Amino acid sequence: MKTILNVIWLVVSGLWLFLGYVLAGLLLCITVIGIPFGIAAFRIGAYALWPFGRTTVERRDAGAPSVVGNVLWLILAGWWLALTHIVTGIALCVTIIGIPFGIAHFKLVPVSLVPLGRDIVPTDQLLAWRW
Template sequence: MNLVLNVIWLFLSGFWLFVGYMFAGLLLCVTIIGIPFGIAAFRIGVYALWPFGYTTVERSDAGAPSCVGNVLWLILAGWWLTLGHIVTGLLLCVTIIGIPLGIANFKLIPVSLWPLGRKIVPTDQPFTSSRW
């Protein structure tokens, strides 16, 4: 079922969200200071391209630098990438077939707002922290 949802997702919204994240990543990588944010954008872009079967979990080793980085991310790229998820999610929820995809778009909002300190893991292994 994940494969079917991912293929439908890819055509209806995944590709455009992926392009948005890649564009943001390229812009952020222009400066040396922005490279970690660009890498985060690339990582989330791949997740936004093929989201079903994966989830995000908080990293236990993330601390204050991740919090500061998330605030900078929100200012630099997070707000307009999140806006893309909101608009796409609302448009997908107009049809009955698109409702699960719209909900998936809304589930991507937290990681698009605060990506640092999170990692993307398969849904069959949600407890892959450094402790396990």
């Protein structure tokens, strides 16, 4: 089922959101300081391309550098990526068939706002990850 949802997601909105994350990653990788943020954009872009069957978990070893990085991320790229997810989610929730995909977009908003200090894991490994 998750494969079918991912294929529909890819056609409906996943591809162009992935391209948005790749564009953000390339722009952020222009400077040496922006490379960690660019890598985060590429990581989230891959998650936005094929989200069903995966989820995000907070890393327990993330500390103050992640908080500072998330503030910078929010200013540089996070707000417009999150806005893209919100607008697309609202547009998809107009139809009954699009509601699950709209909800998936709303679940991507927090990770697009503050991605540092989070890992993307398969849902079948979620219990093993938390222990």
